Amino acid sequence: MHSFTEENYLKAIYKLQEANGLVVATSALAQVLEVHAPSVTDMLKRMAGKKLVTYQKSKGVKLTEKGRQVAVGIIRNHRLWEVFLVDKLGYKWDEVHDLAEQLEHIHSEDLTNKLDMFLGFPKADPHGDPIPDANGVLPKSKAVLLSTFAEGDQGTFTGVTDHSATFLNYLDKTGFSLGDPIKVKGIEEYDQTYTLQLKGKKEVVVSFKVANSLLLSY
Amino acid sequence: MHSFTEENYLKAIYKLQEANGLVVATSALAQVLEVHAPSVTDMLKRMAGKKLVTYQKSKGVKLTEKGRQVAVGIIRNHRLWEVFLVDKLGYKWDEVHDLAEQLEHIHSEDLTNKLDMFLGFPKADPHGDPIPDANGVLPKSKAVLLSTFAEGDQGTFTGVTDHSATFLNYLDKTGFSLGDPIKVKGIEEYDQTYTLQLKGKKEVVVSFKVANSLLLSY
DNA sequence: AAAATAAATTAGATTAACCTAATTAATCAA
DNA sequence: TTGATTAATTAGGTTAATCTAATTTATTTT
Ligand SMILES: [Mn+2]
Ligand SMILES: [Mn+2]
Ligand SMILES: [Mn+2]
Ligand SMILES: [Mn+2]
Numbered sequence: 001m002h003s004f005t006e007e008n009y010l011k012a013i014y015k016l017q018e019a020n021g022l023v024v025a026t027s028a029l030a031q032v033l034e035v036h037a038p039s040v041t042d043m044l045k046r047m048a049g050k051k052l053v054t055y056q057k058s059k060g061v062k063l064t065e066k067g068r069q070v071a072v073g074i075i076r077n078h079r080l081w082e083v084f085l086v087d088k089l090g091y092k093w094d095e096v097h098d099l100a101e102q103l104e105h106i107h108s109e110d111l112t113n114k115l116d117m118f119l120g121f122p123k124a125d126p127h128g129d130p131i132p133d134a135n136g137v138l139p140k141s142k143a144v145l146l147s148t149f150a151e152g153d154q155g156t157f158t159g160v161t162d163h164s165a166t167f168l169n170y171l172d173k174t175g176f177s178l179g180d181p182i183k184v185k186g187i188e189e190y191d192q193t194y195t196l197q198l199k200g201k202k203e204v205v206v207s208f209k210v211a212n213s214l215l216l217s218y
Numbered sequence: 219m220h221s222f223t224e225e226n227y228l229k230a231i232y233k234l235q236e237a238n239g240l241v242v243a244t245s246a247l248a249q250v251l252e253v254h255a256p257s258v259t260d261m262l263k264r265m266a267g268k269k270l271v272t273y274q275k276s277k278g279v280k281l282t283e284k285g286r287q288v289a290v291g292i293i294r295n296h297r298l299w300e301v302f303l304v305d306k307l308g309y310k311w312d313e314v315h316d317l318a319e320q321l322e323h324i325h326s327e328d329l330t331n332k333l334d335m336f337l338g339f340p341k342a343d344p345h346g347d348p349i350p351d352a353n354g355v356l357p358k359s360k361a362v363l364l365s366t367f368a369e370g371d372q373g374t375f376t377g378v379t380d381h382s383a384t385f386l387n388y389l390d391k392t393g394f395s396l397g398d399p400i401k402v403k404g405i406e407e408y409d410q411t412y413t414l415q416l417k418g419k420k421e422v423v424v425s426f427k428v429a430n431s432l433l434l435s436y
Numbered sequence: 437a438a439a440a441t442a443a444a445t446t447a448g449a450t451t452a453a454c455c456t457a458a459t460t461a462a463t464c465a466a
Numbered sequence: 467t468t469g470a471t472t473a474a475t476t477a478g479g480t481t482a483a484t485c486t487a488a489t490t491t492a493t494t495t496t
Contacts, residue, residue, distance in 0.1 A: 003452080003453090005452080005453065005454095025473080025474090026473075026474055026475090027472090027473060027474080035453085035454070035455090036454080036455065036456080037473075037474065037475085038454085038455075038456085038474085038475070038476080038477095039453065039454050039455070040474090041474065041475060041476085042452090042453075042454080042475095043452090043453070043454090046452080046453090057461095057474085057475075058460090058461060058462070058473080058474055058475075085329075088336060089329070089332040089333065089336055090332065091332070099324070099326055099329055102324050102325070102326075103324060106317070106320050106321060107320065108317055108320075111303075111307070111317055114307040114308065114309070115307065118306060118307055221482080221483090223482080223483065223484095243443080243444090244443075244444055244445090245442090245443060245444080253483085253484070253485090254484080254485065254486080255443075255444065255445085256444085256445070256446080256447095256484090256485075256486085257483070257484050257485070258444090259444065259445055259446085260445095260482090260483075260484080261482090261483075261484095264482080264483090275444085275445075275491095276443080276444055276445075276490090276491060276492070437496105438495100438496090439494100439495085439496075440493100440494080440495070440496085441492100441493080441494070441495085442491100442492080442493070442494085443490100443491080443492070443493085444489100444490080444491070444492085445488105445489080445490070445491080446487105446488080446489070446490085447486105447487085447488075447489090448485105448486090448487090448488100449484100449485075449486085450483100450484080450485075450486105451482100451483090451484085451485100452481105452482090452483095453480100453481090453482095454479100454480080454481085455478105455479075455480070455481105456477105456478090456479085456480105457476105457477085457478090457479105458475105458476080458477075458478100459474100459475080459476070459477090460473100460474080460475070460476085461472105461473080461474070461475085462471100462472080462473070462474085463470100463471080463472075463473085464469100464470085464471075464472090465468105465469085465470080465471095466467100466468090466469085466470095
């Protein structure tokens with residue numbers, strides 16, 4: 001079908017398209033894929049030939065509908081495998097990403113759907129990211145950054161924007177757990193430090209950087 | 219670490235070494251890997267450079283100890299994933315091989331061992347093939363072909379030598395099931411047709427070809 | 437042992453995915 | 467609006483893994 005490399009390009013384009021604008025720059029792809037720019041140009045030409053992307057010289061790329069389908073399929077695989085690793089094999093949420101990067105490329109729609117069923121049709125992965133359904137529909141999250149909250153506001157911790165193992169470990173250690181309630185007790189004017197009340201009345205103080213990486217839902 | 223291609227060569231060499239003699243011929247590899255002979259020669263040279271095999275021009279290949287370790291590791295992965303697919307996801311034994319061919323290349327010893335635990339440390343895969351342990355030790359089966367049995371002999375059905383989906387389907391349809399007892403009621407002199415008593419007294423007649431693909435243990 | 441056949445290797449190409457160095461195109465600042 | 471800076475492409479290579487055609491080596495058969 002498609003090579004792992006192509007699939008990784010598609011996933012990267014998809015994520016950059018979501019995060020930033022509609023077209024994705026060669027340099028942005030080179031950075032996230034950890035290759036040099038000419039390799040990207042080269043690959044984009046091949047992928048345009050396969051109608052996975054529309055590529056305009058020096059203008060950037062966009063996914064075609066076909067390309068988007070493949071990208072979302074891989075994200076679905078990735079997130080379902082992460083659930084499997086955490087729920088069934090006992091991995092921690094900071095350990096599963098690299099394994100899922102491999103597992104996401106196993107080609108079988110049927111396997112994906114059977115895995116989905118086995119896991120009880122989860123709505124989100126261990127990091128709170130939504131899992132696309134079998135038709136490639138990805139529910140749009142309405143979670144918002146904790147850094148947009150004011151004193152007294154509260155919500156439920158439902159996701160992160162920083163997926164690094166170090167950040168996830170910090171959260172574990174500090175007492176954050178997905179699904180728990182969080183209330184803003186105070187925000188320091190000087191440096192935007194947040195004082196939070198976690199589940200069980202536990203109070204913690206976190207930096208703006210942390211508040212800016214936590215997603216809360218009402 | 220190693221490419222999928224290298225891993226498939228190692229697995230193929232291992233299996234041919236087990237089945238036939240000590241050294242494996244270029245042509246045999248070309249056949250099972252479905253590539254042409256010069257590709258094999260080429261690859262063997264590269265693999266010899268990596269000390270995965272010992273290769274003597276025009277003489278054949280053998281695995282090094284390092285190569286054997288890798289090969290057995292992949293077979294371990296393959297068989298554990300097959301158990302997962304059948305026991306956990308509800309696949310039938312004739313459906314899992316191709317998926318396992320992909321999954322076996324996921325590289326993580328830790329994942330393999332966690333999967334092993336999750337599955338309850340199975341001794342054999344859905345086709346009765348033994349699963350190597352974490353140290354690469356593969357228990358030598360003492361099962362024997364049904365075709366070596368005489369009238370009146372009996373045993374337990376514990377494996378197959380033909381892993382094709384068509385054969386496995388035939389077994390399902392005819393009433394064979396791994397672990398069941400089988401007794402030889404008669405053998406026709408003329409064409410070596412076997413009359414067997416299966417579990418629940420059910421009698422079936424099978425060809426020599428079938429009797430020669432079933433493994434029984436006492 | 438020579439001839440015939442089969443198996444394996446060498447020679448020379450191809451393709452995907454990458455690279456560096458050089459060049460061109462686009463964007464920003466004076 | 468020119469000039470500088472940054473981004474992107476072209477040109478020319480490399481490596482792994484494959485191929486076909488030609489040649490060499492090994493095994494049989496006479
Ligand atoms: Mn992930
Ligand atoms: Mn995730
Ligand atoms: Mn198999
Ligand atoms: Mn099997």
